[in-house]
Each structure stands twice: as structure tokens, then as C-alpha cells.
Amino acid sequence: MHNDSDRLSDVDIIRRVINGDVNAFEFLLKKYREHILRIVSRHIPHNQVEETAQDVFIRAYQSLPTFSQKSGFKQWVSGIAMRTCYDFWRKHYREREVPMSSLTEKHQDWLEKMISDQSSNSFSEKGSQKEAGELLSWALDRLSAGDRMVLELIYLEGLSIKEAARLLGLSTANVKIRSFRSRKKLKKLLAGLTEKKRRET
Amino acid sequence: MKSFDKNMEKLKKEFVTAYHEKERAEVGKEWQINVMNRIRKLGPLPARTDYFVLFRETVWRFAPLACILILVLVISLIKLDFIPESELVKIFFNNQLEFTLEQLFVV
Numbered sequence: 001m002h003n004d005s006d007r008l009s010d011v012d013i014i015r016r017v018i019n020g021d022v023n024a025f026e027f028l029l030k031k032y033r034e035h036i037l038r039i040v041s042r043h044i045p046h047n048q049v050e051e052t053a054q055d056v057f058i059r060a061y062q063s064l065p066t067f068s069q070k071s072g073f074k075q076w077v078s079g080i081a082m083r084t085c086y087d088f089w090r091k092h093y094r095e096r097e098v099p100m101s102s103l104t105e106k107h108q109d110w111l112e113k114m115i116s117d118q119s120s121n122s123f124s125e126k127g128s129q130k131e132a133g134e135l136l137s138w139a140l141d142r143l144s145a146g147d148r149m150v151l152e153l154i155y156l157e158g159l160s161i162k163e164a165a166r167l168l169g170l171s172t173a174n175v176k177i178r179s180f181r182s183r184k185k186l187k188k189l190l191a192g193l194t195e196k197k198r199r200e201t
Numbered sequence: 202m203k204s205f206d207k208n209m210e211k212l213k214k215e216f217v218t219a220y221h222e223k224e225r226a227e228v229g230k231e232w233q234i235n236v237m238n239r240i241r242k243l244g245p246l247p248a249r250t251d252y253f254v255l256f257r258e259t260v261w262r263f264a265p266l267a268c269i270l271i272l273v274l275v276i277s278l279i280k281l282d283f284i285p286e287s288e289l290v291k292i293f294f295n296n297q298l299e300f301t302l303e304q305l306f307v308v
Contacts, residue, residue, distance in 0.1 A: 017246065018246055020245040020246075022240060022241055022243075022244070022245055023237075023241075025237070025240055026233070026237055029233060029236055029237065030233065033228070033233065037225065037226055037227075037228060038225060040226070041223060041225045041226045042220070042221075042223055046223075046226060049226035050226060050228055050232055053226075053228070053232075054232070054235065054236050054239065057236050057240070058236070058239055058240065058243070061240050061243065061246075062243070062246070064246060065246055065247075111212075114208065114211065114212050114215065115208040115209075115211075115212060129218065129219055129222055132215045132216060132218070132219035133219040133220070133222070133223070135216075136216045136219055136220060152220070155213070156216065156217050156220040156221075157220075158217075187209060190212070
């Protein structure tokens with residue numbers, strides 16, 4: 001099946017799947033597995049990636065009849081992956097099944113050093129990458145699912161508002177508002193943390 | 202707060218680096234087998250009739266046949282020395298004294 005499928009385009013494979021050849025979907029799964037895992041790994045906690053990536057392909061399979069060929073399959077399935085991650089966080093915030101990350105004195109010290117006027121050193125000299133990642137997770141956990149996704153796509157991945165809106169299935173106006181609001185919230189959260197530290201010392 | 206604003210860009214750089222350094226998940230063959238098992242359980246997708254696509258496909262399927270038919274008709278009309286009805290009417294009106302309707306259609 002695979003030798004045959006290698007010569008076929010995505011559209012041909014999709015047509016075969018729609019016409020009832022369920023096994024032909026394995027070709028698309030194999031081809032786009034790494035791409036989807038890369039997207040999901042960036043947005044979802046490590047222990048939930050495998051299951052969420054599975055859900056992405058199940059959703060893609062069920063939505064295949066609506067694939068319009070206007071955009072490529074890769075772009076289309078990326079949008080599904082992004083919306084699945086968004087749904088994961090919406091469900092997570094509703095049920096709180098993943099424990100919220102917490103901070104230690106070490107994280108607060110790192111932040112304090114980073115934002116102090118004297119510091120001009122680079123990140124590698126200043127502290128561990130782990131602390132920056134954990135601090136970021138802590139802050140993201142305190143944003144809503146939508147704000148979190150928008151912040152990750154625009155602020156951290158550098159996507160345009162239009163691109164983020166297309167991937168999340170939201171309007172550009174909505175993404176613009178969320179982008180502004182989430183950045184403001186992030187700043188407030190981090191500023192609050194440093195204030196707290198200052199009061200304690 | 203002013204110092205915070207000033208250093209926010211520096212902080213952003215650190216966050217972006219940490220974000221992109223996130224551990225990437227690796228999946229094995231078993232993961233792929235599980236996905237395919239779930240998909241097989243769902244079964245074939247329900248057939249969806251898109252009438253516009255169906256119409257478009259049908260029209261294009263018959264397009265070469267229509268072209269050949271038009272070509273054959275044009276050639277046969279030229280070979281048969283066909284005079285359209287409008288030509289006959291023109292002749293009749295230009296030579297009213299010499300032609301009658303009877304002559305025109307019965308003969």
C-alpha cells in the first residue's frame with residue numbers, strides 16, 4: 001500500500017479515504033506525524049502530547065469530507081491541531097485535571113535578577129533555562145485558554161494576527177483584543193510577583 | 202514598574218528561548234498503530250453528496266465529446282451547402298415578384 005501511496009498526492013489519498021479506503025489514511029498519518037507532534041508539544045504538557053496528537057488525527061479523519069483543497073492538507077491539519085490544543089486547555093480549565101504549576105523562591109529570584117536594571121547578562125549566565133520555562137508555565141496557567149493560545153502564537157512564536165486567527169478559527173478582531181489583553185495580564189502577573197518578593201524582603 | 206517595562210523585552214527573549222527549547226515528544230510505531238485502530242473502529246466515512254462538485258465533474262467529462270460533436274456538425278454543414286432559413290427569407294423579400302411562398306417551400 002505504501003509504495004503505491006508514495007506516488008500519490010495528498011488529494012489522491014484523501015479521495016481514496018473518502019471513497020472508503022480507511023487504510024490509506026495511514027499514509028497521511030505517517031507523513032504529517034512529526035509536524036503535528038511538533039505543534040502539540042509546544043502547546044500541551046509533555047505527558048498529554050501523545051493523546052492530544054491522536055485526537056488531532058481522529059478529528060482530521062472525521063473532517064476529511066469538509067477538506068476543500070483551497071489550502072494544502074498540511075495547513076489544514078495544522079489548524080485542526082491548534083484548535084485541538086485550544087480545546088484541551090478549555091477542558092483543562094473547566095476540570096482542572098492537570099495540576100497548576102507553582103513557583104519557588106528560586107523562580108522569584110531569577111525574575112528579580114532579570115528585571116533589575118543592573119542585569120545585562122544573557123540568560124545562560126543568569127540562570128537556568130528550566131526556571132524561565134517554569135515561570136512561563138506558571139504565568140500561562142493563569143490565563144484563559146484563548147488568551148493562552150493567542151499569547152503563545154503571537155508573542156512567543158511570532159505569528160501574525162491574521163495567521164493566528166486562521167489557525168484558531170477566530171476573527172482577527174478577537175485575536176487582536178486577546179493579544180493585547182493577554183500581554184497586559186502576563187506583565188501584571190510578573191510585576192505582581194516581583195512586588196510580592198520586594199515586600200517580603 | 203518603569204524598570205520592569207524596560208526589562209520586559211529582555212524577559213520576553215528569555216521566555217521565547219525557553220518556549221522553543223521545550224522537550225519534543227517522540228512517539229513509536231505503537232502510537233501509530235493505536236491511531237489507525239481508532240480510525241478503523243470509526244469505519245469508512247459517510248458519503249457526502251456535493252451537487253456542485255458532481256455537476257462540475259459531469260460537465261468536464263462531457264466537454265471533449267461536445268467539442269467533437271460541434272466540429273462534426275460544422276464540417277457536415279459546410280459540406281452539405283446548408284442555407285439557413287434566414288437566408289431563404291432574405292431571398293424571398295428581395296425578389297418578391299419572382300418568388301411565391303409556394304415556390305419557395307413546395308418545390
